[in-house]
Amino acid sequence: MSSGATGLAWFKSSYSGSEGDSCVEIAIAEQAVHVRDSKDVSRPAFAVGREGWRSFVRFVDHA
Structure with missing residues (x-):
């Protein structure tokens, strides 16, 4: 699926640290x-x- 990512409200996981290392939004x-x-x-x-x-979140939650 392609991304039309403009105008979206982005946020990081609450598990993200403040160190600025690998993270996704x-x-x-x-x-x-x-x-x-x-x-x-x-x-x-x-x-x-x-x-x-x-499905992805369920998989990660049980891994």
């Missing part, structure tokens, strides 16, 4: 969850459908 839209590199927001973001995101 997400923005939740009606049809998709957008993901980008928080250290280089000029790079393209990607988007995944909401059901795919739910």
Whole structure:
């Protein structure tokens, strides 16, 4: 799924530290969850459908 990532409200996980190291930001839209590199927001973001995101979060939560 491509990303039309302009005008979105981006946020980091509450698990992100303040050290500024590896981190991602997400923005939740009606049809998709957008993901980008928080250290280089000029790079393209990607988007995944909401059901795919739910499956990913469930998988990570049980890993």
